[in-house]
Amino acid sequence: xxxxxxxDLKVYFHTRNGVVKAVDGISFSVDRGETFxxxxxxxxxxxxxxxSMLGLIPKPPGRIEGGSxxxxxxxxxxxxxxxxxxxxxxxxxxxxxxxxxxxxxxxKIGEQLIEPLLLHTDMSRKQAWQKATELLLEVGIKxxxxxxxxxxxEFSGGMRQRVMIAxxxxxxxxxxxxxxxxxxxxxxxxxxxxxxxxxxxxRRNIGVIFISHDLSVVAxxxxxxxxxxxxxxxxxxxxxxxxxxxxxxxxxxxxxAVPDSEKVxxxxxxxxxxxxxxxxxxxxxxxxxxNQVRAVDKVSLRVERGEILGLVxxxxxxxxxxxRAILRLVNPSHGKILFEGQDITELKAAQLKPLxxxxxxxxxxxxxxxxxxxTVYDTLAEPLLLHxxxxxxxxxxxxxxxxxxxxxxxxxxxxxxxxxxGGQRQRIAxxxxxxxxxxxxxxxxxxxxxxxxIQAQILDLLLELVERFxxxxxxxxxxxxxxxxxxxxxxVMKHGELVEAGTAHDIFSNPQQxxxxxxxxxxxxxxxLLGEVGSVGGxxx
Amino acid sequence: xxRFIGFRTLQAIPVIFVVITVTFFLVxxxxxxxxxxxxxxxxxxxxxxxxxxRLDLPMHEQYFAYLADLLxxxxxxxxxxxxxxxxELIFQGLPITAELGFYALLVAVGIGVLSGVIASLRPxxxxxxxxxxxxxxxxxxxxxxxxxxxxxxxxxxLDWLPVSGWDQSSGDKVLPSITxxxxxxxxxxxxxxxxxxxxxxxxxxxxxxxxxxPERVVVIKHALRAGLLPVIxxxxxxxxGLLSGSFVVETIFQxxxxxxxxxxxxxxxxxTMILGTTTFLxxxxxxxxxLSDFLAAWLNPRLRYQFQKGK
Numbered sequence: 001x002x003x004x005x006x007x008d009l010k011v012y013f014h015t016r017n018g019v020v021k022a023v024d025g026i027s028f029s030v031d032r033g034e035t036f037x038x039x040x041x042x043x044x045x046x047x048x049x050x051x052s053m054l055g056l057i058p059k060p061p062g063r064i065e066g067g068s069x070x071x072x073x074x075x076x077x078x079x080x081x082x083x084x085x086x087x088x089x090x091x092x093x094x095x096x097x098x099x100x101x102x103x104x105x106x107x108k109i110g111e112q113l114i115e116p117l118l119l120h121t122d123m124s125r126k127q128a129w130q131k132a133t134e135l136l137l138e139v140g141i142k143x144x145x146x147x148x149x150x151x152x153x154e155f156s157g158g159m160r161q162r163v164m165i166a167x168x169x170x171x172x173x174x175x176x177x178x179x180x181x182x183x184x185x186x187x188x189x190x191x192x193x194x195x196x197x198x199x200x201x202x203r204r205n206i207g208v209i210f211i212s213h214d215l216s217v218v219a220x221x222x223x224x225x226x227x228x229x230x231x232x233x234x235x236x237x238x239x240x241x242x243x244x245x246x247x248x249x250x251x252x253x254x255x256x257a258v259p260d261s262e263k264v265x266x267x268x269x270x271x272x273x274x275x276x277x278x279x280x281x282x283x284x285x286x287x288x289x290x291n292q293v294r295a296v297d298k299v300s301l302r303v304e305r306g307e308i309l310g311l312v313x314x315x316x317x318x319x320x321x322x323x324r325a326i327l328r329l330v331n332p333s334h335g336k337i338l339f340e341g342q343d344i345t346e347l348k349a350a351q352l353k354p355l356x357x358x359x360x361x362x363x364x365x366x367x368x369x370x371x372x373x374x375t376v377y378d379t380l381a382e383p384l385l386l387h388x389x390x391x392x393x394x395x396x397x398x399x400x401x402x403x404x405x406x407x408x409x410x411x412x413x414x415x416x417x418x419x420x421x422g423g424q425r426q427r428i429a430x431x432x433x434x435x436x437x438x439x440x441x442x443x444x445x446x447x448x449x450x451x452x453x454i455q456a457q458i459l460d461l462l463l464e465l466v467e468r469f470x471x472x473x474x475x476x477x478x479x480x481x482x483x484x485x486x487x488x489x490x491x492v493m494k495h496g497e498l499v500e501a502g503t504a505h506d507i508f509s510n511p512q513q514x515x516x517x518x519x520x521x522x523x524x525x526x527x528x529l530l531g532e533v534g535s536v537g538g539x540x541x
Numbered sequence: 542x543x544r545f546i547g548f549r550t551l552q553a554i555p556v557i558f559v560v561i562t563v564t565f566f567l568v569x570x571x572x573x574x575x576x577x578x579x580x581x582x583x584x585x586x587x588x589x590x591x592x593x594x595r596l597d598l599p600m601h602e603q604y605f606a607y608l609a610d611l612l613x614x615x616x617x618x619x620x621x622x623x624x625x626x627x628x629e630l631i632f633q634g635l636p637i638t639a640e641l642g643f644y645a646l647l648v649a650v651g652i653g654v655l656s657g658v659i660a661s662l663r664p665x666x667x668x669x670x671x672x673x674x675x676x677x678x679x680x681x682x683x684x685x686x687x688x689x690x691x692x693x694x695x696x697x698x699l700d701w702l703p704v705s706g707w708d709q710s711s712g713d714k715v716l717p718s719i720t721x722x723x724x725x726x727x728x729x730x731x732x733x734x735x736x737x738x739x740x741x742x743x744x745x746x747x748x749x750x751x752x753x754x755p756e757r758v759v760v761i762k763h764a765l766r767a768g769l770l771p772v773i774x775x776x777x778x779x780x781x782g783l784l785s786g787s788f789v790v791e792t793i794f795q796x797x798x799x800x801x802x803x804x805x806x807x808x809x810x811x812x813t814m815i816l817g818t819t820t821f822l823x824x825x826x827x828x829x830x831x832l833s834d835f836l837a838a839w840l841n842p843r844l845r846y847q848f849q850k851g852k
Contacts, residue, residue, distance in 0.1 A: 054751070056750060056751060085753040085754075085755060088750070088751055088752065088753035089751060089752035089754075090753060093751065093752070094748075094751045096747065096748060096751075098744060101743065102747070103745055103748065104745040104749070104763050105745070105767070105842065105843075106763075106766045106767055106842060107762075107763070115749075115752055115754065116752045116753065119752065119754060120753065151842045151843070153842070153843050164748075167748075167752075
């Protein structure tokens with residue numbers, strides 16, 4: 001019998017607006033040494049299913065309505081809270097999505113690491129400390145003895161996730177639930193963490209339940225995959241069968257959402273570049289105090305009219321700062337920015353205003369970048385009035401036209417941002433950006449906060465708008481797959497400098513720099529991206 | 542962190558200076574003078590009195606002379622208590638007011654934190670509504686109503702506690718401390734509830750629960766420290782507020798503290814006394830605000846880390 005056997009699990013949330021069937025009769029099993037992936041969009045019930053087994057969902061409103069979850073000859077769903085506590089962290093432990101928020105900022109790493117040991121074993125504090133130190137070394141944290149006494153903020157995101165993994169492993173559990181463990185991380189770090197998880201799993205022969213919204217992430221590591229939609233498992237099978245013979249339309253949609261094609265470069269007429277940047281530098285801090293950060297260091301580039309220029313790099317590489325500096329949202333330290341041939345480097349805010357309507361920005365997080373107290377109408381009308389594009393008579397019509405062009409239903413015009421999903425909010429943000437009919441848009445990670453299928457829709461919307469409005473776009477992203485799908489040319493950035501430039505095709509088929517190669521290596525499920533599924537196995541097979 | 546401390550301390554100086562200046566000119570601009578109540582005195586005596594208190598000098602000279610004295614720590618002679626200096630009077634009343642303020646703070650923190658945390662554990666249930674409704678009443682009820690009420694119930698009807706005095710009979714400190722602390726307890730309860738609620742939704746508490754820790758440990762070890770940070774930042778202003786706001790309670794319970802000098806000074810146009818107490822209390826408020834800011838910063842590991850590294 002399998003290690004964990006879930007049968008017909010049902011978890012409903014009884015809210016004021018009625019019953020939400022978060023998990024509606026799902027069955028699956030996980031064995032030792034197996035990686036079982038649950039794939040679905042946010043809200044599909046994949047996390048709720050796993051948390052509810054351990055009693056970690058808020059009750060009320062949550063309620064387990066039926067089913068069983070057999071683990072070690074007991075049904076987890078019938079256990080009392082105190083019995084469940086003995087399973088949590090001991091039999092089954094969890095690695096959470098966001099390592100930045102999942103560690104207690106007020107306790108030292110070592111203190112947090114040994115907590116489960118002191119709770120679940122008879123170890124003394126000293127022994128526990130010793131074991132935690134060894135484990136930190138095993139998950140790849142150097143200088144572990146010293147690092148045990150460090151605070152969480154002294155670690156980078158990837159390092160914190162290693163600490164989280166160590167914390168989950170420390171009691172030698174039988175099963176680890178990894179809930180989107182790499183979603184918040186950079187691609188190269190993501191690849192390291194996935195590899196580490198796989199190695200540890202093989203070495204210790206444990207079962208892993210891997211929750212993700214992204215099929216490509218699990219393409220290389222999962223043995224079996226279940227696809228969840230609206231609380232139900234719509235398709236379940238071995239990795240190869242899912243990738244090759246997916247029959248359910250939703251699975252096919254997920255597979256199609258992986259941006260796997262390469263854009264055919266737009267023909268350019270070679271006239272004057274819309275944006276030209278010469279030796280641009282943006283420094284933060286000051287040299288005198290020794291805390292100077294060279295976010296952007298002597299970057300020169302041209303954005304040709306009508307192209308989509310992809311800008312990739314890891315977080316901290318300065319790509320967002322570069323994008324903002326070009327729009328003069330951040331002041332450059334040195335260098336020159338030409339927009340439509342005009343030097344805008346030294347322009348004052350008032351002089352910039354007439355230019356602003358021609359250059360716009362789309363931000364990463366549609367939850368934070370829209371004013372929560374403004375309706376869609378207000379948000380879209382504001383730039384139209386500000387730049388005298390519409391007057392009182394034509395305003396309504398213009399707002400509706402904008403909503404049509406970004407695919408928002410007209411009846412939503414008086415709604416507030418919180419009433420929309422992430423994808424719809426990003427549509428609002430895009431609508432706001434194109435309202436002034438700009439020539440040039442900087443899109444800063446516009447899809448990285450979105451689910452994959454939504455991501456694909458927004459990318460297609462951007463392509464369509466670029467075509468329709470003759471836009472030129474600087475597309476900033478850490479996701480090479482997305483950049484490849486969208487961009488005519490790609491620039492690769494590292495530590496504030498441009499290290500490589502070329503057409504999407506050149507970069508992908510013939511990268512010149514080691515750094516670019518490492519970025520390409522790190523793309524999750526690149527086998528999928530390059531159409532090689534089935535020929536590559538996980539490291540253990 | 543040293544820079545932070547130095548900078549904040551420097552910022553406090555102009556605040557105190559402005560308070561002194563504004564008070565100095567406001568009390569003199571108010572109608573009436575310190576010697577108006579006296580029976581008609583001969584012009585010679587009047588002149589002698591005014592000369593003694595420097596009231597015969599032009600306004601700006603009075604002001605600079607006062608500032609010069611203040612820098613030496615001399616707040617001048619009291620107009621109302623002949624022969625006694627303001628310093629003397631303040632330091633006579635201060636220990637009593639400080640003691641009262643301290644007990645009131647204990648009441649406020651004890652009741653406030655406890656009920657706030659209890660309420661936050663089960664939000665939107667009876668366990669939340671009852672303490673929070675009481676807190677609302679506590680905030681709305683002024684001490685000149687609560688004080689006499691407490692006297693009536695515990696002093697007269699039940700006859701458990703003495704109704705006035707300070708340090709004269711056992712238990713006479715209880716009612717004034719509770720009366721003064723109640724409003725602050727209510728505010729602290731609301732602060733700790735909202736602070737705790739915010740922390741309770743943090744991801745790292747889910748991590749703590751996923752380790753199998755009992756709820757008690759989750760709350761005390763993982764949530765309390767961050768949840769009570771707002772309360773700690775509030776302690777300074779609260780204590781300063783208790784000191785400066787105690788005159789109502791001191792009047793109700795006949796306590797010879799600082800507050801009564803303050804009120805009497807205002808009635809008597811005792812210029813130096815008003816100025817002295819105002820300056821003193823303003824300095825206290827500023828100092829306690831600074832202290833609680835520093836304490837809150839110290840409790841943030843990130844700031845403390847920079848501090849220890851000497852940055």
